[in-house]
Structures are given as structure tokens and as C-alpha cells.
Amino acid sequence: MARAAVLGRLTWQVGMVTEIRKETATASTIMIDVPGWPGHAAGQHVDVRLTAEDGYSAQRSYSIASAPGRDRLELTVQRLEDGEVSPYLTDVLMVGYPLELRGPIGGWFVWDTGAGRPVLLVAGGSGVVPLMSMIRARAEAGSRAPFRLVYSVRSPETVLYAAELAERSQAGDGLEVSYVYTRSAPPGARVRVGRLNPVVLAAPGWTREAAPAVFICGPTGFVEAAASLLVKAGHDPGVIKTERFGPSGGQA
Amino acid sequence: MTTHLDGNVLAGTFGVVFAVDITTAVGQCASCGTREAIAQAMVYTDAPGLVARCGCCGEVVLRVTRSAGRTWLDMRGVSYLELQTPGE
Amino acid sequence: MGIVSPGFRGRPRSGREKLPPGQYLVTDFPVLSAGPTPRVKTRSWEFRITTETGEVHTWDWAAFQALPAEEFQVDLHCVTKWSKLHTTWRGVSLDTLLAQAQTSAEYALARSYGGYTTNLPLADLLDGQAWVAFEYGGRPLTAEHGGPARLLVPHLYLWKSAKWVQGIDLKAKDEPGFWESLGYHNYGDPWREQRYWGD
Numbered sequence: 001m002a003r004a005a006v007l008g009r010l011t012w013q014v015g016m017v018t019e020i021r022k023e024t025a026t027a028s029t030i031m032i033d034v035p036g037w038p039g040h041a042a043g044q045h046v047d048v049r050l051t052a053e054d055g056y057s058a059q060r061s062y063s064i065a066s067a068p069g070r071d072r073l074e075l076t077v078q079r080l081e082d083g084e085v086s087p088y089l090t091d092v093l094m095v096g097y098p099l100e101l102r103g104p105i106g107g108w109f110v111w112d113t114g115a116g117r118p119v120l121l122v123a124g125g126s127g128v129v130p131l132m133s134m135i136r137a138r139a140e141a142g143s144r145a146p147f148r149l150v151y152s153v154r155s156p157e158t159v160l161y162a163a164e165l166a167e168r169s170q171a172g173d174g175l176e177v178s179y180v181y182t183r184s185a186p187p188g189a190r191v192r193v194g195r196l197n198p199v200v201l202a203a204p205g206w207t208r209e210a211a212p213a214v215f216i217c218g219p220t221g222f223v224e225a226a227a228s229l230l231v232k233a234g235h236d237p238g239v240i241k242t243e244r245f246g247p248s249g250g251q252a
Numbered sequence: 253m254t255t256h257l258d259g260n261v262l263a264g265t266f267g268v269v270f271a272v273d274i275t276t277a278v279g280q281c282a283s284c285g286t287r288e289a290i291a292q293a294m295v296y297t298d299a300p301g302l303v304a305r306c307g308c309c310g311e312v313v314l315r316v317t318r319s320a321g322r323t324w325l326d327m328r329g330v331s332y333l334e335l336q337t338p339g340e
Numbered sequence: 341m342g343i344v345s346p347g348f349r350g351r352p353r354s355g356r357e358k359l360p361p362g363q364y365l366v367t368d369f370p371v372l373s374a375g376p377t378p379r380v381k382t383r384s385w386e387f388r389i390t391t392e393t394g395e396v397h398t399w400d401w402a403a404f405q406a407l408p409a410e411e412f413q414v415d416l417h418c419v420t421k422w423s424k425l426h427t428t429w430r431g432v433s434l435d436t437l438l439a440q441a442q443t444s445a446e447y448a449l450a451r452s453y454g455g456y457t458t459n460l461p462l463a464d465l466l467d468g469q470a471w472v473a474f475e476y477g478g479r480p481l482t483a484e485h486g487g488p489a490r491l492l493v494p495h496l497y498l499w500k501s502a503k504w505v506q507g508i509d510l511k512a513k514d515e516p517g518f519w520e521s522l523g524y525h526n527y528g529d530p531w532r533e534q535r536y537w538g539d
Binding site for chain 3: 050052055056097099100
């Protein structure tokens with residue numbers, strides 16, 4: 001990738017929340033202004049730390065949703081029902097609040113905008129966030145590398161970035177988006193409800209012969225199932241990069 | 253949690269002490285000799301410390317514990333690390 | 341300390357119960373692990389005590405189940421700051437298991453299926469302070485919580501209560517275990533908040 005591995009040690013920085021946008025009933029995108037933000041690569045994450053008045057603190061990792069070129073950081077947070085950090089970020093945090101974070105973190109699960117190779121993105125639920133950063137980075141860089149997003153969700157109401165994905169995939173510049181609905185599908189849509197399967201993954205132009213780079217992100221069980229399907233379909237495990245979020249989607 | 257995460261989760265902890273991103277470094281497992289990126293290790297995070305296990309043989313490749321102000325690192329499970337240090 | 345996050349309270353931390361310093365109360369039972377959950381069948385399970393002179397005492401599951409066991413209720417304090425009170429268990433006291441061992445050793449090292457180890461003074465295993473427990477809450481101990489059997493030493497931080505316990509070595513010289521060799525306090529008294537080296 002273009003960035004050198006030498007980054008300087010990570011330290012905590014304080015940013016200010018400039019905007020909050022609701023994505024779904026339980027997920028919001030938070031825009032943060034971080035003075036001196038060094039920029040990031042698509043796919044990286046930040047650690048967010050919350051501290052109570054008595055000094056108790058809790059820390060979680062969140063993938064960066066924004067493209068690298070934006071000077072403002074965007075995080076999309078899915079609220080987990082008995083989460084400790086996510087409910088604060090989606091329900092309590094307001095514009096003008098400070099937010100302590102450190103990053104950008106992670107040099108492995110990143111997509112280099114200079115690469116021309118086809119890229120297959122496989123998302124489970126909130127695992128779409130770092131992959132969205134890659135999709136946005138691709139557009140920002142004017143890249144024509146073929147991209148396909150296979151996005152597994154429970155129901156249409158839980159889809160993040162639905163309108164933006166529709167718009168981008170209809171632009172005709174090489175981005176395809178397919179949805180897998182595991183609990184309920186859009187009314188009238190001629191799609192079967194069910195989990196990720198080999199047929200959906202093996203779309204024309206995206207089989208092992210195309211040798212795409214693969215990024216899989218989401219809850220641990222989903223990542224393992226998807227990786228296993230792709231390896232069984234003949235994709236080289238060496239080009240499959242995974243980011244497990246943990247059993248529940250991780251970001252509590 | 254009884255499952256593991258990917259080695260990428262080590263990037264935050266290591267980024268505090270090292271200036272180089274360790275997750276893209278390639279390490280050789282001292283137990284089985286497999287070479288893989290640290291990001292490909294199996295990391296158990298629900299513990300008093302972080303434990304990374306070889307993606308191939310499951311033996312411990314590294315351990316990290318932290319208190320307020322101190323970090324301990326045991327890398328005996330890695331024979332060597334190969335890091336990208338361009339310009340050196 | 342980081343900047344205060346306005347409106348952030350975190351998990352409930354205060355209550356009427358008296359807890360060791362720095363702990364908060366939980367009602368669930370968190371599962372912590374340094375590796376995959378060992379799956380040990382009782383038909384191949386064995387518990388072994390080895391003294392400093394090499395004397396060995398072993399029990400298979402049947403022999404272990406034939407030993408006098410007791411039900412007891414204790415509080416658990418994990419070094420990761422959660423505490424769970426009034427947990428009920430059934431197990432065999434280490435006083436029973438160590439009754440036949442001829443030893444002048446002062447230290448013990450507990451070993452688990454899967455490779456985990458933890459050390460403690462032998463005296464802390466005696467006098468009704470420790471058990472090999474095989475039931476939790478009236479049910480057989482599940483694998484994720486350390487079953488078929490785990491060590492339970494509730495007066496110390498829970499990392500000393502080795503899950504999937506396989507045996508105890510009695511030693512003349514103290515040998516730090518898995519966490520004790522990487523920053524965690526050698527003794528681990530929650531009431532004196534002995535979490536790390538030097539505490």
C-alpha cells in the first residue's frame with residue numbers, strides 16, 4: 001500500500017462532534033472534527049474511549065466510514081442492545097460534544113486506491129462500514145477497479161447507506177451491489193430469504209478465475225462462514241482478508 | 253467470548269508502544285515454523301490480556317498485558333518478525 | 341485519565357454490596373479465555389496431584405465423583421473488574437484431595453487442559469479455601485465456564501481459579517503461571533487490589 005508502515009506511536013486525541021446523521025432506527029453516523037488528523041487508509045479503524053466522571057472508562061474500536069480524502073472523520077455506529085459504549089454514541093452524544101479517539105489503526109485490512117485488481121467485498125451487518133470506506137475511496141480516487149459488494153442483512157430496515165449504495169451502483173462505473181436478506185426481504189422483491197450461499201457469491205465475473213482481492217467483515221460467525229464458502233469455491237486464501245467484529249458484531 | 257478475532261485487533265495496543273504497524277509484519281511461529289502476517293493470527297481478547305495464537309497450529313505466538321502505565325509483551329512464540337521499514 | 345465524556349455513566353458500578361476496590365457488580369457470568377475452549381470428556385478426564393518428590397495421586401472421573409463433595413456459595417472477583425456475588429457451586433475440597441499427599445512444599449502450580457497455568461502458595465489451597473468444582477448453580481459445569489471441573493479459590497482474583505483444571509504440582513520453588521509471568525500480581529488478593537507486579 002501507499003502508506004509506509006512507520007506511523008509514529010498512537011496517542012489519544014480529542015475531536016469534536018460536528019454532525020450526527022441517523023442511518024437506521026438503531027445506527028447513526030457521527031462526523032468528528034479532529035485537529036491534526038493525519039488522514040487514513042480505507043478500511044482502518046479508530047479506538048474510541050469514553051470516561052465517566054469518576055474516572056471509569058470504556059473503550060471500543062469503530063471502523064472509519066469516510067473516504068481518505070475527507071478532512072472530517074465519519075464513524076457509523078450500530079447500537080447494540082446491552083452495549084456499554086454504542087448506546088452512548090447513538091443516543092446520548094450530541095453535536096458539540098468532545099470524543100476521545102486514537103488512530104488511524106491497522107495496516108492489514110486496507111484497500112489501496114492505486115490497485116486495479118477486482119475487489120470482492122463481503123459484509124455482514126455493520127461489517128459494511130469499513131467496506132463503505134473502500135467504496136467511497138474508490139469513487140474519490142476515480143478508480144475503475146471492478147468492485148462488488150455482497151451485503152448480508154437481516155431485513156431492508158437494517159441496511160446502512162441504502163440510498164448511497166443505490167446511487168453509486170447505478171452510476172455505471174464498475175460497482176455492483178447485491179443484497180442477502182436473512183430474515184425478511186423487501187416487499188415485492190423476487191429474492192429468497194436466507195443466509196449467504198455459494199450461488200450469490202459466484203456471480204459472473206467474480207469467480208476464482210477473476211482472482212479478486214477479497215475483504216470480509218462482520219460478526220465472527222458470518223466471517224468464518226463466508227471465508228469458508230469462498231475457499232471452497234476455489235479462491236486463494238492468501239488474498240482473502242478478514243475482519244471479525246466478535247460474536248455479536250462486536251462493537252458494544 | 254470463546255471465539256477469536258483476527259490479528260488486526262492488535263494494531264491499537266501495539267500502536268501505542270511501537271511506531272511500526274505490527275499487524276502487517278510477517279512472523280514465524282516458534283512452534284510450527286509457519287510464516288504469516290500477524291493480522292492472520294487468532295487473537296483472544298476476552299482475558300486479563302491479549303493472547304495471539306498461530307493461525308496454523310494454535311500455539312501462543314504472543315501475549316500482551318497492560319496496567320495503567322505499563323505494558324508487558326511476551327513474544328517468545330515468534331522466532332522473528334519481518335517488518336516493512338522503507339527508506340532504511 | 342481521559343477527558344470526561346458528557347453524560348457517560350458506563351455499566352452500573354455502585355450498589356449496596358461491599359466490593360473489593362475497583363470492582364463493579366455483574367449479574368451475568370462473563371466468559372474469559374486465552375484460547376479455544378477445551379472439550380474434555382469425563383471418560384478421559386484425569387486429575388493429578390504431583391508432589392515435589394514426584395509422588396503422584398490421580399483420580400479419574402468416577403474416583404473423583406466418589407469423593408465427599410460439598411455445596412458452597414462464594415463471591416467471584418475478576419481482575420478485569422467485574423464481581424459476581426453469591427454464586428453456588430458443588431465441588432471437592434482441596435483438603436480432601438491433598439489429604440494423602442506427603443509434602444513439605446510451600447507452593448503450588450495448577451495446570452489446565454489447553455496449557456493454562458497459575459501459581460499460588462499451597463497454604464491458600466488448604467483450610468476450606470479451595471475446591472475442584474464440577475457443578476455451578478445446581479447444574480454440571482459447562483465447558484465455557486471451565487467444565488468438567490475447575491479450580492475455585494475465591495479469596496484470590498478469579499484468574500487463580502484455573503478452568504479445565506488437570507492437576508496441581510506441589511513445588512519447593514514458586515513458579516509464576518501464565519498471567520503471573522507477564523505483569524499480573526504473584527498473589528492476587530482483591531481486597532488489597534493486588535492486580536499487577538508491584539501493587
